[in-house]
Amino acid sequence: MKKNVAVIGAGMGGLTAALRLRRQGFRVQVLEARAEAGGLASGNVYEGFSFDAGPYILLDRPGLEWAFRSVGLELGEHIELRAIDHVYGVDAPGRPTVNIYSNDAKTAAEMEREWPGSEELYLRFVRQTGAIEASLRPLLYGSAPGPMSLLGGGRWRHARFLLRSLGSVLRASRLPQPVVDGLSIWTHVAGQRPEEAPSPLAFVPALVHSVGCFYPKDGIRALPAVLAEAAAGAGVEFRYGTKAKRIVADGGRVKAVESTEGESFPVDAVVSDCGIATYLELLDQKEGVSRKRCEKLLLQSPGVCAYLVVKGKMEPPYLRFLLPGGEERTRLFIRPGVVNPEEKNGEWYPARLLGPMDHAKAQRMGPRGQADYLEKLLEERWWQEGISDYRVLGRRTPANWASEYSLARDSMNPVMTAKFMREGRLAHRSPDLRGLYLAGSATHPGQWVSFCAISGVLAADCVRKDFA
C-alpha cells in the first residue's frame, strides 16, 4: 500500500523532498501556511514590480544542479541563469573598495594595485581553498556525514581545516585586512563574526572564480516556482493556506498532523521544512533531546529589508556592501537591473536595501526599534550614489518576516557557527520520533537555496530507506 507523507512547508527543502518522494511512489501532501510555494525564496510584487523576498545570488550552481537532477529536472532547461561578472564591492570608511569579479586574475590584479604583494597571496588562497572544497564536496550530498566520512578520497587531510574558524583560515592567508573583510562578507551578512564562522565559508571566493555567481533571468523566485509546478505535475497535492499546528505521535511514532483549522491529516511520515519550529512548536515533547538543543542554538535574524524602485544608471557591481565599522553591522544594496536590464519599467528599476541584524539585538529592539533601524539605513547616502530618485514600495523587519513566513523566534534558522557544524546540524531523521524527518536550512551546513534543495533530497532518501 502507498505510504502517506505530509511535507510541512513548501520552502526549497520541502519542495525537493515532496517531489523526490512522489517520484519514488509515495502519496505526498504539502501543507503550506502561505498562499504560495517558495518560503523565503519566493517573490513579492509591489506596484507591478517583482522582487525576490530574501535571496539575491546563487553561489553554488553545482549543488543546485545536483538537487534538480535528483528530482528529475535539468536546471538549465528550466531556468536561464545569468552569470555575474562584477559580483560585489565592499566599501569601508577610509579604505579603498574591495572588488570581487568572477575572474580571479582580474580580482587579484586590482588588489595588487591597492595592496602590493596581495595578488600572489590571493591566487594562492583561492587555489588552496578550491582544492579543499573539491575534495570535501561529496560530503555535501550525504545525510549527516560524520568523522568516518573523512576517510575516503584522502579527505582526512582536511580534518584540521574543518576544525578551524573562518577567521583563523583568513588570518593564515596573510592577505591585507580590507581584503580579509571583503572575503568574509558572507559571514557578516549572516550577522556573525569570522571567529565564530566555520572554515568552509572560505570556499566562497574559489566558488566565485571556478563556477561563477548567477542570478536567474526571472529572479531567484523562479526556482521554487519551477519545483512547485513539477511537483504538482507529478501528483503532489498542495494544501495552501494550511498551517500545521501539531505533529501527533503515538507510541513513539508519528501518526497525524493537525492544522490550525482543526483538520487532521493521518500520515505514515512527516517531512518538516520548518526548522527549529518543528521541535519548539509542532511537537509536544517538553523533554525531547532536539527540543533542548534547539533552545540553546544561536539563531540568525532575517534582518531588515526595503523593496525599492530607483532611477539611475545600473552600473556594476551587482551587490554593494558597506562595512561601517565598530559595532555597526554591514548593509547591502542589491540592483538586479545590473544583471537583468529588462527588469526596468519606464525609468524605474527594482532594487533592495538589506540590513542584516544580530538576532538577540533585534529581539531586544522589538518591532518599533527594528523599523527605526530600517529608516536609518534608508536615510544613509552611500547607497544613493548614482541614483537620482527612489521610492520605497515595501518594508520588512524581523517581526514582519516572522509573521509572514511563520518563523519561530523571529529567526530564519540557526546560525551555522563552527561549533554547530562540528556538533552536527539538526538531523534529517529525527532522533526523537520515528517517522519524523527534517529538511531545510536548519539541517544543512549552509543556508543557501542550493543547500536547502539538497537537504530535501537527503531527507526524502531517509524516508525511502526506512519504508523500503
Ligand SMILES: Cc1cc2nc3c(=O)[nH]c(=O)nc-3n(C[C@H](O)[C@H](O)[C@H](O)COP(=O)(O)OP(=O)(O)OC[C@H]3O[C@@H](n4cnc5c(N)ncnc54)[C@H](O)[C@@H]3O)c2cc1C
Ligand atoms: C534576507 C535574506 C537573504 C538571503 N539571501 C540568500 C542568497 O542570496 N542566496 C541564497 O542561496 N540564500 C539566501 N537566503 C537564504 C535562503 O533564502 C533560505 O535559507 C532558504 O530559502 C530556506 O529554505 P527552507 O527550505 O529552509 O525553508 P523556508 O524558506 O523557511 O520555507 C519554509 C516554509 O514553511 C512554511 N511553514 C512554516 N511553518 C509552517 C507550518 N506550521 N505549517 C505550514 N507551513 C509552514 C513557510 O510558510 C514557508 O513557506 C536568504 C534569506 C533571507 C531571509
